[in-house]
Amino acid sequence: MSDRAPGGIDVSVPNVARIYDYMLGGKDNFAADRAAAEQVVKAFPESREGARRHREFLGTVVRYLAGEAGIRQFVDIGAGLPTQKNVHEVAHEVNPHARVVYIDNDPVVCVHGRALLANSPSVAMIEADLRDVDDLWRKTLATRLIDPDEPVGVLMFAILHFLDDPGELVAEVRDRMAPGSYLGISHMVRRPSRAEDVERMSEIYSDAAPGFKARTVEEIKAFFGDFEILPQEQFIPLHIIARFSSLGFSSVARKP
Numbered sequence: 001m002s003d004r005a006p007g008g009i010d011v012s013v014p015n016v017a018r019i020y021d022y023m024l025g026g027k028d029n030f031a032a033d034r035a036a037a038e039q040v041v042k043a044f045p046e047s048r049e050g051a052r053r054h055r056e057f058l059g060t061v062v063r064y065l066a067g068e069a070g071i072r073q074f075v076d077i078g079a080g081l082p083t084q085k086n087v088h089e090v091a092h093e094v095n096p097h098a099r100v101v102y103i104d105n106d107p108v109v110c111v112h113g114r115a116l117l118a119n120s121p122s123v124a125m126i127e128a129d130l131r132d133v134d135d136l137w138r139k140t141l142a143t144r145l146i147d148p149d150e151p152v153g154v155l156m157f158a159i160l161h162f163l164d165d166p167g168e169l170v171a172e173v174r175d176r177m178a179p180g181s182y183l184g185i186s187h188m189v190r191r192p193s194r195a196e197d198v199e200r201m202s203e204i205y206s207d208a209a210p211g212f213k214a215r216t217v218e219e220i221k222a223f224f225g226d227f228e229i230l231p232q233e234q235f236i237p238l239h240i241i242a243r244f245s246s247l248g249f250s251s252v253a254r255k256p
């Protein structure tokens with residue numbers, strides 16, 4: 001993206017989707033996003049590699065769900081700007097008939113997503129906000145790609161830490177998922193050893209996401225409710241878990 005502002009976008013304010021795009025080496029970002037991302041890297045030098053590892057984890061989870069777990073439909077909430085190995089691409093490598101609904105509340109993300117998906121009848125991109133689950137689910141079902149009675153893989157990767165108190169919202173989504181469904185979550189973690197760095201991160205994100213909040217592992221696990229959490233090491237090598245344990249916590253859980 002050049003630094004000229006397309007209609008309606010204030011590029012002087014950093015944006016979470018574009019900060020992350022920059023971290024991943026993407027081109028859909030502006031000077032304010034890059035400056036914020038560089039500040040994040042100062043606080044967490046491991047965050048650039050962490051973003052890459054995070055995408056690898058997402059891919060591993062989707063491959064497992066579409067394969068071994070037999071999930072044929074996915075809802076990716078807070079999908080972000082298209083990058084390499086998007087959820088539908090990974091799912092289709094395993095099952096070419098898998099259906100995927102991407103959701104984001106950022107209109108620019110949605111425009112990019114729709115452009116990428118123009119010729120993919122089994123994939124949709126919708127603009128909706130996790131803070132309004134009724135509307136989000138109604139739009140999801142309106143795509144006719146998601147059968148509410150069939151197990152679904154719901155992904156909430158790197159979105160919940162941008163919300164002030166999303167516990168109830170996640171519970172509302174869990175309630176709508178059929179038994180045998182899976183929920184994948186990744187989240188910035190708050191550990192006492194990195195308290196100051198996390199504080200710095202909240203300051204950096206204060207323009208882009210005023211509700212930014214890193215949480216303890218226990219707080220993050222609570223988002224799974226009564227779902228059965230699968231061992232993290234099933235998806236991430238132990239040395240990678242150890243290396244990034246002060247940056248984020250990620251896991252997958254199955255609805256009984």
Ligand SMILES: C[S@@+](CC[C@H](N)C(=O)[O-])C[C@H]1O[C@@H](n2cnc3c(N)ncnc32)[C@H](O)[C@@H]1O
Pocket residue numbers: 016017020055058077078079080081103104105106109128129130131156157158159162163
């Ligand atoms: C850091 S990106 C994560 C992208 C992708 N899920 C991943 O982990 O690779 C977070 C995305 O969540 C979106 N987002 C933030 N708050 C949201 C909300 N309340 N509802 C829907 N999307 C939201 C942002 O627009 C952004 O695209």
